[in-house]
Amino acid sequence: MRAEASVVIIGGGIIGTAIAFYLCKKGMKDVVLVEKSYLSSGSTGRCGGGIRQQWSERMNVRLAMRSVKLFERFEEEIGMDIEYYQGGYLLLAYTDEEVELFHKNVAMQQEEGLDVRLLSKEETKEKFPFMNLEGLKLATFCPTDGHANPHLATMAYAKAAEKMGAMILTHTEVTDIDVQSGQIKGVLTTKGYIKTSVVVNAAGGFSREVGLMAGVELPTESYRHQIFVTEPLEHILDPLVISFVNNFYIRQTKSGNFIMGQGDKDEPPSHKHDPSWKFLTEMTEKMPHFFPFLKEVRVLRHWAGLYNMSPDAQPIIDKSDKLSDFYFAIGFSGHGFMLAPAVGEAMADWIIYGSPEEVDISNLKMERFSKGVSREKNVV
Amino acid sequence: MTECDVLIIGGGPAGLAAGIEVGKAGLKALIVDEGVRFGGQLVKQTHKFFGNEEFYASVRGFEIAEKLLEELRAMDNVELMPESTVIGVYEDGVPILHRPSDTTTLLRPKRLVIATGASEKFLQFENNDLPGVYGAGAVQTLMNQFGIMPGENVLMIGSGNIGLIVSYQLMQAGVNVKAIIEASNRVGGYQVHANKVRRLGVPILLRHTIIRALGKEEVQGAVIAQVNDSWEVIPGTEREFVVDTICVAVGLSPSAELVSQAGGRLQFISELGGYVPVRDENMRTTASNVFVAGDVSGIEEATTAMVEGRIAGLSCVKDLKGITDEKRLKKFQEQLRAFRSGPTSSKVRKGLEKLNLSFPEKLPRETAVEPSYEAYKGKLRPIIECSEAIPCNPCETSCPFGAITIGENINNVPVIDYEKCTGCGICATKCPGLAIFMMQEKEEKGTATVGIPYEFLPIPSKGDQVYALRKDGSVAGVAKVTKVVKAPNSTTVVYIEVPLEEAREVRHIKVVEMKPEAIVCRCEELTVEDVEKAIEEGYTDFEELRRRLRIAMGPCGGRTCRLNALMILSRKTGTPIEKLDPGTFRPPVIPTTFKAVSKSAKGGESSEG
Ligand SMILES: Cc1cc2nc3c(=O)[nH]c(=O)nc-3n(C[C@H](O)[C@H](O)[C@H](O)COP(=O)(O)OP(=O)(O)OC[C@H]3O[C@@H](n4cnc5c(N)ncnc54)[C@H](O)[C@@H]3O)c2cc1C
Ligand SMILES: Cc1cc2nc3c(=O)[nH]c(=O)nc-3n(C[C@H](O)[C@H](O)[C@H](O)COP(=O)(O)OP(=O)(O)OC[C@H]3O[C@@H](n4cnc5c(N)ncnc54)[C@H](O)[C@@H]3O)c2cc1C
Ligand code: SF4
Ligand code: SF4
Numbered sequence: 005m006r007a008e009a010s011v012v013i014i015g016g017g018i019i020g021t022a023i024a025f026y027l028c029k030k031g032m033k034d035v036v037l038v039e040k041s042y043l044s045s046g047s048t049g050r051c052g053g054g055i056r057q058q059w060s061e062r063m064n065v066r067l068a069m070r071s072v073k074l075f076e077r078f079e080e081e082i083g084m085d086i087e088y089y090q091g092g093y094l095l096l097a098y099t100d101e102e103v104e105l106f107h108k109n110v111a112m113q114q115e116e117g118l119d120v121r122l123l124s125k126e127e128t129k130e131k132f133p134f135m136n137l138e139g140l141k142l143a144t145f146c147p148t149d150g151h152a153n154p155h156l157a158t159m160a161y162a163k164a165a166e167k168m169g170a171m172i173l174t175h176t177e178v179t180d181i182d183v184q185s186g187q188i189k190g191v192l193t194t195k196g197y198i199k200t201s202v203v204v205n206a207a208g209g210f211s212r213e214v215g216l217m218a219g220v221e222l223p224t225e226s227y228r229h230q231i232f233v234t235e236p237l238e239h240i241l242d243p244l245v246i247s248f249v250n251n252f253y254i255r256q257t258k259s260g261n262f263i264m265g266q267g268d269k270d271e272p273p274s275h276k277h278d279p280s281w282k283f284l285t286e287m288t289e290k291m292p293h294f295f296p297f298l299k300e301v302r303v304l305r306h307w308a309g310l311y312n313m314s315p316d317a318q319p320i321i322d323k324s325d326k327l328s329d330f331y332f333a334i335g336f337s338g339h340g341f342m343l344a345p346a347v348g349e350a351m352a353d354w355i356i357y358g359s360p361e362e363v364d365i366s367n368l369k370m371e372r373f374s375k376g377v378s379r380e381k382n383v384v
Numbered sequence: 385m386t387e388c389d390v391l392i393i394g395g396g397p398a399g400l401a402a403g404i405e406v407g408k409a410g411l412k413a414l415i416v417d418e419g420v421r422f423g424g425q426l427v428k429q430t431h432k433f434f435g436n437e438e439f440y441a442s443v444r445g446f447e448i449a450e451k452l453l454e455e456l457r458a459m460d461n462v463e464l465m466p467e468s469t470v471i472g473v474y475e476d477g478v479p480i481l482h483r484p485s486d487t488t489t490l491l492r493p494k495r496l497v498i499a500t501g502a503s504e505k506f507l508q509f510e511n512n513d514l515p516g517v518y519g520a521g522a523v524q525t526l527m528n529q530f531g532i533m534p535g536e537n538v539l540m541i542g543s544g545n546i547g548l549i550v551s552y553q554l555m556q557a558g559v560n561v562k563a564i565i566e567a568s569n570r571v572g573g574y575q576v577h578a579n580k581v582r583r584l585g586v587p588i589l590l591r592h593t594i595i596r597a598l599g600k601e602e603v604q605g606a607v608i609a610q611v612n613d614s615w616e617v618i619p620g621t622e623r624e625f626v627v628d629t630i631c632v633a634v635g636l637s638p639s640a641e642l643v644s645q646a647g648g649r650l651q652f653i654s655e656l657g658g659y660v661p662v663r664d665e666n667m668r669t670t671a672s673n674v675f676v677a678g679d680v681s682g683i684e685e686a687t688t689a690m691v692e693g694r695i696a697g698l699s700c701v702k703d704l705k706g707i708t709d710e711k712r713l714k715k716f717q718e719q720l721r722a723f724r725s726g727p728t729s730s731k732v733r734k735g736l737e738k739l740n741l742s743f744p745e746k747l748p749r750e751t752a753v754e755p756s757y758e759a760y761k762g763k764l765r766p767i768i769e770c771s772e773a774i775p776c777n778p779c780e781t782s783c784p785f786g787a788i789t790i791g792e793n794i795n796n797v798p799v800i801d802y803e804k805c806t807g808c809g810i811c812a813t814k815c816p817g818l819a820i821f822m823m824q825e826k827e828e829k830g831t832a833t834v835g836i837p838y839e840f841l842p843i844p845s846k847g848d849q850v851y852a853l854r855k856d857g858s859v860a861g862v863a864k865v866t867k868v869v870k871a872p873n874s875t876t877v878v879y880i881e882v883p884l885e886e887a888r889e890v891r892h893i894k895v896v897e898m899k900p901e902a903i904v905c906r907c908e909e910l911t912v913e914d915v916e917k918a919i920e921e922g923y924t925d926f927e928e929l930r931r932r933l934r935i936a937m938g939p940c941g942g943r944t945c946r947l948n949a950l951m952i953l954s955r956k957t958g959t960p961i962e963k964l965d966p967g968t969f970r971p972p973v974i975p976t977t978f979k980a981v982s983k984s985a986k987g988g989e990s991s992e993g
Contacts (some may be wrong), residue, residue, distance in 0.1 A: 042928050044928075044931065045927065155931035156931075163921075163922060235975055259934065279474065280474055280475055281474040284479075285981055285982060288978040289982040292979075292982070300978070300979060302939075303972055303978065304939060304975050305970040305971075305972075306971055
């Protein structure tokens with residue numbers, strides 16, 4: 005094990021590995037990534053893999069658009085097929101408020117240069133005849149949205165970073181961060197001490213706990229989110245479909261399985277990973293209404309992962325003002341996978357050059373919480 | 385049933401026996417089974433059983449089931465629910481899928497007894513996914529339960545008790561068993577069972593293995609060949625059998641996924657068949673409201689399954705009522721001890737030992753000189769396992785330091801003085817009985833180096849991965865070769881590193897290569913080669929492999945492929961299989977329709993949840 009590192013990244017999910025990749029790519033030497041279990045064992049390996057640019061907050065749109073640019077050249081740049089597929093995202097509006105919000109969103113998204121359009125109920129029916137669109141008022145569709153395989157993406161970043169000299173330590177847990185008079189000196193792991201002056205907290209569901217190791221209070225909390233997959237069917241559904249009021253998202257994987265989930269408003273904060281039967285009954289009751297063919301389809305596997313939530317459901321990408329060189333990229337709620345390429349790139353730039361180059365992430369700093377919270381509305 | 389105190393999953397001998405005890409105490413029990421008929425493995429067995437008189441020895445299997453059911457049917461407070469599968473154990477309840485109506489019911493019992501038995505192990509050979517290749521259990525179910533013959537001509541793979549019994553049953557039903565093949569050099573099952581099939585003219589071909597199944601759409605034949613002492617195919621010995629069915633009977637592994645979902649810890653214990661629930665002498669798992677009994681807690685016999693079921697049942701009663709018939713409980717525990725004290729239970733005893741459950745052996749010892757492992761622990765030294773009086777003394781004469789004494793009578797057993805011994809290892813290379821093993825424990829690493837006198841070809845090299853075999857020939861796992869000492873005209877000693885707890889057991893190695901084209905996972909059609917390639921790419925965790933290859937993600941939920949993939953992983957990475965994380969067992973246990981789940985009726989809730 006390397007006893008000294010220029011940067012130690014805590015967390016081997018998509019965020020940590022993306023940062024490692026971009027740090028190495030931009031010439032950083034001696035990068036060490038520490039993961040307590042296996043790569044993508046956290047939220048990343050449990051997530052839906054959706055990649056969307058249709059957000060209500062401008063910052064999220066920009067970050068996601070930048071990520072899509074990077075996903076589009078992922079295979080070429082990193083050399084691995086991660087099952088990236090641009091089948092679009094279809095967002096369904098059922099209430100007047102949603103109609104109003106979607107109009108506003110589309111205008112803002114188009115201003116940002118996104119190819120997104122409004123679809124009437126009839127247009128939607130024509131495109132997706134197998135859906136029951138009863139009660140639908142309007143939909144929006146962005147053809148460049150899509151999905152990819154999160155596990156493969158994580159492995160691709162990790163392997164590429166390793167090739168460029170990074171050290172990836174799996175099954176190694178960071179147990180403490182050594183801070184002396186406002187300076188990071190190193191991290192203590194279950195496999196020994198690593199000397200470093202720069203630490204990146206990319207610990208996903210455990211971001212708050214890792215922050216506390218350095219004595220930094222981070223306003224994040226983790227919540228269980230459940231998801232399940234069906235047996236494979238013929239390919240019929242190209243886009244990922246979301247309804248916010250009906251609280252669901254659904255997509256079909258490359259192998260034909262349907263993956264779907266919902267948010268649970270009553271879920272208390274926890275680190276629980278066990279699925280509940282209640283979730284499965286609610287979903288199986290709800291979904292065949294919108295996709296009638298699902299009734300006879302069989303559920304194969306059901307699991308849960310953590311949403312790491314910030315007060316406004318947007319990520320926190322910042323550097324501590326209390327001690328030197330403690331960075332964090334956390335609080336990604338349900339959309340950390342899709343933002344990872346842009347976040348990885350921005351963090352690497354920030355660490356190496358002192359500021360992010362490609363996208364402006366200034367709005368994602370902690371200081372925003374002192375100004376009052378404008379919550380991202382397009383979330384499940 | 386809307387309310388129950390104890391939910392018993394599995395209606396084999398273990399589950400039925402548990403139900404009787406719970407029922408007798410006046411508590412409400414529900415026994416759920418996937419099958420049309422209750423009785424588990426018993427209903428398929430038309431032969432007379434071995435075991436304890438009191439537990440229906442010499443009664444036929446299906447009749448034992450009938451006797452247990454008769455007793456249960458007389459109880460109003462015990463309900464039987466056939467054709468129903470428990471599809472998961474969730475934090476908020478236990479859903480039961482009733483297959484004929486495709487509906488689910490959620491129960492929240494106070495106690496759970498998991499008696500789900502075992503599933504068959506699967507063998508890797510070319511074309512093993514052709515229709516006509518069956519597990520022995522499937523053949524039994526078809527034949528004895530549904531009266532359907534699997535084919536006309538059968539090749540049986542495996543001469544353990546199951547292979548022998550199923551062959552016999554096939555012959556009884558008029559199906560021709562062309563041969564039973566067995567890779568090792570002796571019959572695995574009881575002599576009496578072997579004699580039974582021999583009397584019928586079925587050849588048992590020792591040192592034979594199957595190479596491939598023949599046929600395009602279905603099995604039309606099989607190619608078998610002889611293997612040498614190191615289990616490698618001897619070229620030129622291949623021969624074809626014209627058969628329409630290949631029946632695989634290579635052992636069972638416990639179906640413990642529900643225990644894991646319920647929060648009970650599993651441990652890999654190969655003597656007990658694979659991953660088994662950690663549990664105490666009252667059959668309580670590490671999840672305090674969850675009990676196990678029968679094959680799910682370790683592959684054994686119907687007798688022990690029934691006794692364990694009774695213990696589990698009485699333990700539930702004790703939990704819920706505060707008291708139980710302690711005398712009965714003691715009696716059953718005593719019966720288990722008595723049953724397991726014999727020579728045929730040595731494997732089970734060893735397995736249970738690893739769970740800190742000790743069952744004393746009661747055997748007449750022939751000659752008392754047991755190797756003392758405790759003396760000089762940690763020092764590199766020979767362990768002499770030669771306690772029979774034979775006329776032999778090379779150990780004495782070969783030792784340059786005079787540490788081994790046979791004495792005047794050449795029939796004496798050797799006695800070693802570890803004070804004089806330097807650990808040079810010469811004796812191990814000289815002993816003609818291959819009875820001297822080198823050993824050095826490394827407590828801090830939790831491993832031990834074992835030097836094994838090895839007279840097979842090929843001789844492995846330092847750094848190679850080999851299978852470590854126990855005294856009884858069972859695979860203890862995969863071990864790394866740390867040193868090879870070749871001495872001219874004497875035995876090569878291969879040093880391997882094994883987990884400390886295996887050091888006294890591992891006495892042989894096997895150098896084998898799995899056929900790269902053989903199927904590991906039937907759902908995703910993955911071969912050994914696919915898995916090996918992924919491991920070489922750096923996917924060295926089961927969960928990583930699963931996500932990379934989609935192994936264990938198919939409809940079978942990993943029942944067939946998980947263990948195979950772990951074996952390959954262990955062999956490739958050199959990590960003993962018991963140290964590998966078997967990954968998560970995600971519900972539902974079987975694919976369940978939206979319709980069935982959404983219609984889920986909510987059963988009674990208990991105060992304890
Ligand atoms: C059910 C579900 C569906 C989702 N669907 C989507 C989707 O469709 N699209 C999308 O973009 N996002 C989705 N998400 C969100 C997405 O999964 C996360 O935002 C993203 O994976 C976060 O990545 P991460 O690297 O920050 O966290 P993680 O993947 O959780 O990685 C953090 C890692 O840090 C490790 N760690 C923690 N503490 C320590 C320590 N002390 N020492 C060492 N290692 C440590 C953990 O083991 C973990 O592997 C979903 C999430 C869930 C739960
Ligand atoms: C060919 C053969 C010959 C044998 N001969 C002898 C002998 O001579 N003497 C002897 O003592 N033993 C013998 N045995 C062993 C004996 O049959 C088993 O040890 C015994 O049946 C184990 O009992 P059990 O209750 O644990 O499991 P099983 O009998 O396997 O019963 C488990 C039951 O659980 C059900 N189940 C599993 N999962 C679920 C779920 N999720 N939901 C609902 N139900 C579920 C299954 O359908 C099954 O009915 C023999 C076994 C075989 C295969
Ligand atoms: S190891 Fe060497 S010294 Fe020890 S008993 Fe054997 S031959 Fe003698
Ligand atoms: S040479 Fe081997 S078999 Fe012979 S007495 Fe010595 S230890 Fe026993």
